[in-house]
Amino acid sequence: MLARLIAVLCLLATPACALDGPARVVDGDTIVIARERIRIQNFNAPELHQPGGPEAKARMEALTRGKVVHCDPKARDRYARLVGRCEVNGVDLGKAMR
Numbered sequence: 001m002l003a004r005l006i007a008v009l010c011l012l013a014t015p016a017c018a019l020d021g022p023a024r025v026v027d028g029d030t031i032v033i034a035r036e037r038i039r040i041q042n043f044n045a046p047e048l049h050q051p052g053g054p055e056a057k058a059r060m061e062a063l064t065r066g067k068v069v070h071c072d073p074k075a076r077d078r079y080a081r082l083v084g085r086c087e088v089n090g091v092d093l094g095k096a097m098r
Helices: 002-013 053-064 093-097
Strands: 019-021 024-027 030-033 036-040 069-076 082-088
Touching: 019 030, 024 053, 030 069, 036 093, 053 093, 082 093
Parallel strands: 036 082
Antiparallel strands: 019 069, 024 030, 030 036, 069 082
16 A cells, blocks of 8 residues: 555656556557556557557557556656556567557
């Protein structure tokens, strides 16, 4: 519990804290770890209502399902999401999605 509190406080102070854990996939380029929305850096997937959107989400789910995702946030975007590089077992998710 204390570790989660420290992680939350760190995220509020700066986007530089790494996040690790299981991910819930929002769409092809956005995931959630520990209640924090994270936009995958250097990759843009179609929105869910666009052609290819549901397929992009399914691909991201396949890459992250049952695995620990590690993200290094670099900034926040205009929607207050963290933006950063995320990986699973050393595989960059942005590159794997291209």
